[in-house]
Amino acid sequence: MTTESVAGGPRPKRLIVVGSGIAGLYSALLAAEAGAEVVLLTKGGLADSNTYYAQGGISAVLDEPAPGDTVAAHIADTLKAGAGHCNEEAVRVLCTEARLDIAGLERFGVRFDVDDDGDPALGLEAAHSAPRILHAGGDATGAGVAAALIRTVLDFQAAGRIQVIGHAFVTSLTQGVGFAGEVRISGADYIQDGRHHSIQGDAVLLATGGAGQLFAQTTNPSVATADGLALAWRAGAAVSDLEFFQFHPTCMVRAGIGWDSSGSQSSTAPLLISEAVRGEGATLVDATGHRFMPDYHPDAELAPRDVVSRSIALHLAKLNDPNGHVFLDATVVEEARGQGFLEKRFPTLSKHTRQAGVDWTREPVPVAPAAHYWMGGVVTDLHGRSSVPGLLAAGEVACTGVQGANRLASNSLLEGLVFGRRAVCAFIGSADAGGRDAAGPLAPALTPRTGARLAGSAAGSDVHATTALSGPPVPLGAEPLPSPLAHDRSSAFSRSALQKLMTAKAGVLRNGVLLAEAAAALGEWEGDVLPFTVPDSLEVREHEDANLLLAGQLLVQAARKRRGSLGAHYRSDSVTEPAAVEHFDQTYTMSRKASLVHD
Numbered sequence: 001m002t003t004e005s006v007a008g009g010p011r012p013k014r015l016i017v018v019g020s021g022i023a024g025l026y027s028a029l030l031a032a033e034a035g036a037e038v039v040l041l042t043k044g045g046l047a048d049s050n051t052y053y054a055q056g057g058i059s060a061v062l063d064e065p066a067p068g069d070t071v072a073a074h075i076a077d078t079l080k081a082g083a084g085h086c087n088e089e090a091v092r093v094l095c096t097e098a099r100l101d102i103a104g105l106e107r108f109g110v111r112f113d114v115d116d117d118g119d120p121a122l123g124l125e126a127a128h129s130a131p132r133i134l135h136a137g138g139d140a141t142g143a144g145v146a147a148a149l150i151r152t153v154l155d156f157q158a159a160g161r162i163q164v165i166g167h168a169f170v171t172s173l174t175q176g177v178g179f180a181g182e183v184r185i186s187g188a189d190y191i192q193d194g195r196h197h198s199i200q201g202d203a204v205l206l207a208t209g210g211a212g213q214l215f216a217q218t219t220n221p222s223v224a225t226a227d228g229l230a231l232a233w234r235a236g237a238a239v240s241d242l243e244f245f246q247f248h249p250t251c252m253v254r255a256g257i258g259w260d261s262s263g264s265q266s267s268t269a270p271l272l273i274s275e276a277v278r279g280e281g282a283t284l285v286d287a288t289g290h291r292f293m294p295d296y297h298p299d300a301e302l303a304p305r306d307v308v309s310r311s312i313a314l315h316l317a318k319l320n321d322p323n324g325h326v327f328l329d330a331t332v333v334e335e336a337r338g339q340g341f342l343e344k345r346f347p348t349l350s351k352h353t354r355q356a357g358v359d360w361t362r363e364p365v366p367v368a369p370a371a372h373y374w375m376g377g378v379v380t381d382l383h384g385r386s387s388v389p390g391l392l393a394a395g396e397v398a399c400t401g402v403q404g405a406n407r408l409a410s411n412s413l414l415e416g417l418v419f420g421r422r423a424v425c426a427f428i429g430s431a432d433a434g435g436r437d438a439a440g441p442l443a444p445a446l447t448p449r450t451g452a453r454l455a456g457s458a459a460g461s462d463v464h465a466t467t468a469l470s471g472p473p474v475p476l477g478a479e480p481l482p483s484p485l486a487h488d489r490s491s492a493f494s495r496s497a498l499q500k501l502m503t504a505k506a507g508v509l510r511n512g513v514l515l516a517e518a519a520a521a522l523g524e525w526e527g528d529v530l531p532f533t534v535p536d537s538l539e540v541r542e543h544e545d546a547n548l549l550l551a552g553q554l555l556v557q558a559a560r561k562r563r564g565s566l567g568a569h570y571r572s573d574s575v576t577e578p579a580a581v582e583h584f585d586q587t588y589t590m591s592r593k594a595s596l597v598h599d
Contacts, residue, residue: 012037014201015427016188018170018228021049022142023395023416024207025149026101029108030424032161039199041168041190043208046150048223050209050396051413054142055274055348057123057133058105058417059410060098066122069130071095078411081127081304082404083567085241085587090401093382094411094418101417102134109148112136125279125409126302133410139274139346145413165199168192169540170227173204173235173391184390185235194538203427205392206232206378207420211551213544215371215507216499219248219272225544226551228397232378233550233592234534238387240399240589241376242551243558243569246407247508248272248372249308250284252356252365253325271352273328273367275409278302280337280345282330285364286315292326306406306568309369313508327364334361369508373412375403375568376558379589384423387591392427394420405567493525495545498552506556511573515560522553554590561588 013036017028020042032038042048061071074095079086106112112134113121123133136144156162168190176186187200208228212220233239252271278284278301283291296311297303303311316324334342342361343350353360377399384392384400395416402415491497505518526532531550535542565574 013203013427014039015424016041016199016201016204017207018188018204018231019043019049019207019209019395019397020046020150021051021207021209021395021416022145022149022413023420024049024205025051025146025153026104026108026417027205027207027394027420027424028162029149029152029156030104030421031427032156034424034428036424036428037201038156038162039201040153040162040164041170041188041199042164042166043169043223043227045166046153046164047146048221049146050212050220050224051142051416052146053219053221053272054145054413055139055272056125056276056410056413057135057141058098058102058145058413059125059128059132059408060102060134060414061095061132062099062102062120062122064119066131069132073129074098074132077127077129078402078408079404081406081408082402083304083306083406084404085244085567086404087401090382093422094400094402094415097418098414101414101421104417104421105145105148108152110136110145111148113138123276123279126275126308127299127304127408128410133276135276138344139276139348142413165190165192168197169543170231171196171543172534173231174198174200176200176390178202178389182389185388186390191538191540191543196538203390203392205384205394205420205423205427206397207393207395207416208397210374210396211548212371213495214245214499214502214548214552214555216496216503217251217253217368218371219251220371226547227544228393229377229554230531230547230550232386232388232391232393232397233554233590234532235388235391236592237391238379238589238591239377239554240379240587241403241405241558242374242555242590243562243588244375244403244405244567245371245555246305246373246375246568247309247369248275249305249312249369250275250278250328250365250367251370252353252358253368271349271356272370272372273349273365274346275305277328277330277333277346277349280330281333282328283332284308284312284367285327285329286319287324287327304406304567305372305409306570309508309568310570312367312369317509325366325368328360328367329364330360331362331364371503371507373403373407375399375405375407376555380419380423382419382422383426384419385426392423394423405569493528493545493549495548498522498525498545498548502552502555506552506559508570510559510569510571512560512563512571513573515556518556519553519560522549522556525549526553558588558590 015031015036017024017040028038028040061074078091115121122131124131125133135141157164170188170190172189173185174187178184185204189198206228210224211226212218212224250273284293285291292315293300297307377397378386378393380393380398384394505514529546529549531546535546565571
C-alpha cells in the first residue's frame with residue numbers, strides 16, 4: 001500500500017482505532033503516516049485514558065544504555081517478573097524493538113527527561129536489574145507522552161489525515177466481507193450525543209485499556225470499564241490470562257487525590273505512589289514502624305508488584321487488620337539525597353500529598369494495594385491480530401504474552417507502542433512477506449510459554465492446558481460450594497456492589513470458596529444486567545455495567561480454573577504453605593464460540 005492513491009486507483013484502507021491511550025494514539029499516527037484512512041474513536045476526550053495518568057516511565061535499553069545493561073538483561077527481567085508464564089518470543093520482540101519506538105515517540109514530539117550532561121535520565125524501578133526507565137516530566141510521564149501525541153493527532157486531524165470522533169462509546173463490532181470474500185470485522189456501532197451511529201472500515205484496532213473499575217479501589221480513571229474486552233468476546237475472539245490482575249501495592253488511602261464514580265477527581269480516592277519512589281529507596285513499614293518487606297522477599301521493596309501487594313495483604317492479615325493500611329516511608333530518601341530531592345524528582349506526587357495533608361518529606365504516607373493493570377485480555381499474535389479476522393488489539397486490552405502472570409514495571413506503555421506499531425504493519429500488509437492478507441485469521445494459542453529454563457519454574461511447569469468456554473462461564477463442581485449465607489441474595493446489582501464483591505472475593509488474596517461465592521453472586525445479577533448481549537439502551541453507564549459484569553464473570557471463571565498460585569493470581573488454598581511466588585505454566589483461554597479443548 002502506497003501513501004498516495006492515483007485517481008481511479010484503489011482506495012486507501014480504512015483503520016478504525018478505538019481508544020486514545022498510548023497504543024491508540026501512536027497506532028493512529030503511524031497508520032495515517034503510511035497512507036491509511038484513520039478514524040479514531042474515543043470514549044471521552046483524547047486525554048481520558050490510563051496513559052494520561054501514568055506516573056511511571058517507559059522501559060527501554062537504548063543505543064547507549066546504562067553501564068552493564070543489555071537487551072538480554074531486559075528480557076531476563078521481564079521473564080522473571082512474569083513468573084514463567086511469558087511468551088518468550090513476544091518478550092524478545094518487546095525488548096529488542098523498544099528503542100525503535102522511543103525514537104518514534106520523539107519524532108512525534110515527546111521529550112524525555114535528561115541528566116545534567118544532556119543524556120537520557122534513566123531511572124531504576126522494582127524488579128529491573130539496571131536503570132533503563134525513561135521519564136517525561138518526572139513522575140508525570142503518561143501526561144507528557146499523551147499530551148505530545150494528542151498535539152500531533154490534532155495536527156493530523158487539521159490536515160485531514162485522521163478523523164477524530166470524541167465522546168463516542170462503541171457498543172458493538174460489525175461484520176463485513178473482505179477482499180477475498182471472507183467474513184471479518186469491518187466496523188463499529190457507537191453512541192454519541194444520545195444517538196446510535198455506525199462507521200465502516202477494513203479493520204478495527206482495539207486500544208481501549210483495562211478494567212480497574214471492577215474493583216473498589218483502583219488507580220484507573222472511570223473510563224476503565226473493560227469495554228474492549230467485552231466487544232471482542234461478544235464478537236467471538238479468544239481471551240486469555242484473565243486471572244492475572246495486578247494490584248499496585250502503594251496507593252494512598254487517606255485523604256488524597258484520585259477518581260470518584262463519576263470520573264471526577266476526589267479527595268478520598270487513592271493516589272498511586274509510583275514504585276519509582278521505592279526505586280529511590282523508600283521503605284514500607286507497619287504501624288509499629290517495623291520494615292516488614294525483608295520478611296517476605298529477598299528483594300524487599302524492589303520485589304515484583306504482585307509480591308509486594310500480596311506481602312502487604314498477608315502482613316495486614318497477620319496484624320488482624322485485613323482492611324487496614326501500611327506506610328511508605330520516603331523520609332529516608334529525602335535524608336539520603338538531600339533536602340528538596342523529593343520535590344524535584346516527584347513534583348506531582350509532592351503536590352498531591354501536600355493537598356492530602358501529608359508532608360512526605362517528614363512523615364510516612366499511608367498506602368494499600370489497588371487494582372492497577374490487567375495482564376490478560378484479547379489474545380493476539382506478534383502482529384496484534386486476534387482470532388477473529390479484521391480485529392486487532394494493542395495495549396492493556398490485548399494479551400500478547402509479554403506480561404505473563406505479572407507485569408514488569410514500565411513495560412506496559414512500551415507494549416502499547418511496540419505491538420501497536422506491529423498491528424499497523426499487519427493492517428498495512430508489510431507484516432506478511434507471503435502476500436496473504438496480514439490481518440487475516442490466526443491461531444489463538446500463545447506458545448511457547450517459558451518455564452523452568454527461563455524463570456526458575458517449579459516442577460511440572462511444562463504442562464499446558466488450554467480451556468475454552470462456550471457461552472457464559474459455568475460453575476466448577478469440584479470446588480467447594482459457597483455458603484448459603486455468603487452474600488445477600490436479595491441485593492440488587494449496582495456498580496458499587498460489584499466492586500465490593502470483586503475486591504473481597506477475587507482481589508489480592510483468593511481461594512476456592514471465595515471465588516465460588518463470587519461466581520454465584522455474579523450469576524444472580526446476570527438476569528438483570530444481561531452481560532452477554534449488547535444492552536438496548538442509549539445510556540453509556542448501562543453498557544459499562546454490562547461490560548464490567550461480563551469481565552468479572554470471565555475473571556472469576558479463569559481464577560477458579562487456575563487452582564494453583566502463579567504471579568498476580570494468589571490462592572491461599574493452592575498448597576499447605578503457599579510461597580510468595582509459585583510457577584505453574586498453564587494457559588486458560590476462553591472464547592464464546594469454542595468448546596473444551598486441550599493443547
